[in-house]
Amino acid sequence: MVALVSTVAYLGLEARPVEVQCQVAPGMVGFHVVGLPDKAVGESRQRVSAALSSMGLSLPPKRITVNLSPADLPKEGSHYDLPIALALLAAMGVTDAEQLAEYVAVGELALDGRIISSPGVLLAALHASGEDKGLICPAAQGAEAGWAAGVPIIAAPDLVSLLNHLKGTQVLAPPPPGEAEPPARGPDLRQVKGQETAKRALEIAAAGGHNLLMIGPPGAGKSLMASCLPGILPELSPAEALEVSMVASVAGTLEDGRISRARPFRAPHHSASMAALTGGGLRVRPGEVSLAHLGVLFLDELPEFQRAVLDSLRQPLETGEVTVARANAHVTFPARVQLVAAMNPCRCGHLGDPALGCSRAPKCAADYQSKVSGPMLDRIDLHVEVDPVSAADLALPPPAEGSAEVAARVAAARAIQTARADATGARTNAELNGEGLDAVATPDEPGRKLLLQAAEAMRLSARGYTRMLRVARTIADLAGAETVSRIHVAEALSYRRVAPRA
Numbered sequence: 001m002v003a004l005v006s007t008v009a010y011l012g013l014e015a016r017p018v019e020v021q022c023q024v025a026p027g028m029v030g031f032h033v034v035g036l037p038d039k040a041v042g043e044s045r046q047r048v049s050a051a052l053s054s055m056g057l058s059l060p061p062k063r064i065t066v067n068l069s070p071a072d073l074p075k076e077g078s079h080y081d082l083p084i085a086l087a088l089l090a091a092m093g094v095t096d097a098e099q100l101a102e103y104v105a106v107g108e109l110a111l112d113g114r115i116i117s118s119p120g121v122l123l124a125a126l127h128a129s130g131e132d133k134g135l136i137c138p139a140a141q142g143a144e145a146g147w148a149a150g151v152p153i154i155a156a157p158d159l160v161s162l163l164n165h166l167k168g169t170q171v172l173a174p175p176p177p178g179e180a181e182p183p184a185r186g187p188d189l190r191q192v193k194g195q196e197t198a199k200r201a202l203e204i205a206a207a208g209g210h211n212l213l214m215i216g217p218p219g220a221g222k223s224l225m226a227s228c229l230p231g232i233l234p235e236l237s238p239a240e241a242l243e244v245s246m247v248a249s250v251a252g253t254l255e256d257g258r259i260s261r262a263r264p265f266r267a268p269h270h271s272a273s274m275a276a277l278t279g280g281g282l283r284v285r286p287g288e289v290s291l292a293h294l295g296v297l298f299l300d301e302l303p304e305f306q307r308a309v310l311d312s313l314r315q316p317l318e319t320g321e322v323t324v325a326r327a328n329a330h331v332t333f334p335a336r337v338q339l340v341a342a343m344n345p346c347r348c349g350h351l352g353d354p355a356l357g358c359s360r361a362p363k364c365a366a367d368y369q370s371k372v373s374g375p376m377l378d379r380i381d382l383h384v385e386v387d388p389v390s391a392a393d394l395a396l397p398p399p400a401e402g403s404a405e406v407a408a409r410v411a412a413a414r415a416i417q418t419a420r421a422d423a424t425g426a427r428t429n430a431e432l433n434g435e436g437l438d439a440v441a442t443p444d445e446p447g448r449k450l451l452l453q454a455a456e457a458m459r460l461s462a463r464g465y466t467r468m469l470r471v472a473r474t475i476a477d478l479a480g481a482e483t484v485s486r487i488h489v490a491e492a493l494s495y496r497r498v499a500p501r502a
C-alpha cells in the first residue's frame with residue numbers, strides 16, 4: 001500500500017507542493033527517505049521512529065520507503081517530520097489516508113511525539129488556501145496559520161492528540177486568532193537638539209522612502225536620528241504587513257502569530273558577512289536586507305563594512321529583491337528597503353574641527369571615504385552633513401516639534417503618493433520610474449533650467465539625475481505643490497553629493 005500526504009517546500013517566499021509517498025512492502029527491513037532530502041530531512045527517520053515508539057507503536061518489520069515528490073526539487077528543513085509520520089501511519093493502517101488527502105501538513109517532531117514549531121507555517125497556510133485544503137501544523141503556530149483566511153486548521157500539540165482528533169475521539173479546539181501588535185514607541189525627535197538640516201533631510205527621506213547618508217563626527221546624533229525614523233514612518237498597510245510577516249515566517253522569527261504594523265528596523269553590525277546581509281547559508285535564509293523589507297536598513301559606520309559586502313547591496317537597492325544563486329536552485333527574497341547609513345568624515349572622525357584636527361588630513365578623509373564605492377554612493381538620494389553638537393546646544397530646551405508633528409506631514413505626503421499610485425505604478429516616490437516619473441516629477445521651466453545646469457556642473461549620472469528628480473517631487477509633496485518648481489529642485493540639489501573630478 002502507498003499512502004500520500006501533502007506538504008510544501010520553501011523556495012524564498014514561494015511554497016511549492018510536495019507529495020510525501022510512503023510504501024510499506026515485504027523485503028529487507030529498512031527505513032529509507034528518497035527525493036533529494038538534505039541532512040535534516042534524512043534524520044527525520046530517527047525522529048519519526050522515536051515518536052511512534054513513544055506512542056507504543058513499533059515499525060513493521062518490512063521495507064519502508066518514503067519518496068518526496070517531485071524528486072528533483074531539493075527538500076530542506078525539519079517540517080517534513082510530521083507529513084512523513086502521517087504518511088507512514090496511513091500506510092500502516094493506523095489512520096485514514098483519504099482523510100489526510102484534504103490537508104497540507106508541516107511540523108517537526110520531538111522524540112516524545114510532541115509537534116514543535118518549524119519556520120514557514122504562514123507560507124504553508126497560504127499555499128493550503130490556494131489549494132482549497134486544510135492545514136495540520138504545530139499548536140504553537142496555529143495563530144500564525146490563522147492569518148490565512150478560510151483555511152481549516154488543526155493545530156495539534158502532539159501526535160496522539162492529532163490522531164485522536166482525526167478519529168473523532170478527541171476534538172482539538174480551533175487555534176485562537178493571531179494578534180496585531182501595536183507599534184512599539186521608539187526615540188522621539190524631541191531628543192535631538194539642533195541638527196535642523198539633518199532633521200529636514202530625515203523628514204524628506206521618510207516622506208518619499210529615499211535612501212539617506214549622514215556624515216558627521218562621533219556623538220553628533222546620527223544613530224539617534226536614524227532610530228527616530230520608524231517613529232515618523234506611516235504604519236504598514238494590511239497587505240504590506242502580510243508581506244513582512246511572510247519573510248519573518250520563513251526566517252522563523254514570527255513569534256506566537258503576532259503580526260506588527262510597525263515597519264521593520266534592522267541595524268546589522270559592520271562585521272556582518274555577505275550571507276548575513278543579503279541571504280544565503282547552507283540552508284538559504286533571508287538576510288538583513290530582506291528582514292528589513294518595507295522598512296529601514298540602518299548601516300552605521302558605513303566604511304567599516306567590507307567593500308564586497310556593501311557592493312552586494314547595489315542590485316537589491318535598484319530592483320527591490322535579492323536572488324541567492326545555488327547550483328540546484330535560485331531563491332529570491334523581497335528587499336524593498338529604505339537604506340539609512342551613517343559614517344564619520346575620516347577615520348579619527350574630527351575632520352575640519354580646528355581643536356581636534358586630523359594630522360593626516362585631507363588624505364585620511366580621502367582614504368576613509370573611498371572605502372565606499374562610487375556606484376554605492378550614487379544609489380543614496382540624500383547626503384547630509386551632520387554638525388557637531390556643542391554643550392550650548394545640549395543646554396537648550398527640547399524643540400517644540402517632535403516625531404508626532406513630523407509624522408503627520410509625512411503621512412500627508414504619503415497620502416498624495418498613494419492617490420496617484422494607479423497612474424504611476426509606484427507606492428512611494430523612491431519607486432518612480434519611466435513614464436510615471438516624467439508624468440509627475442517634470443519641473444516647470446525655471447526648475448528645468450536649474451536642473452540642466454546643475455546636472456552638468458555636478459556631473460550627475462543618469463541614476464543620480466533620476467533620483468534627484470524623485471527627491472524634488474517629494475519636497476513638492478511635503479509643500480502640497482502640484483508642480484515641481486525651481487525651489488524644490490534647488491533643495492533637492494543641496495542634498496546631492498558632487499562627483500569628484502578626475
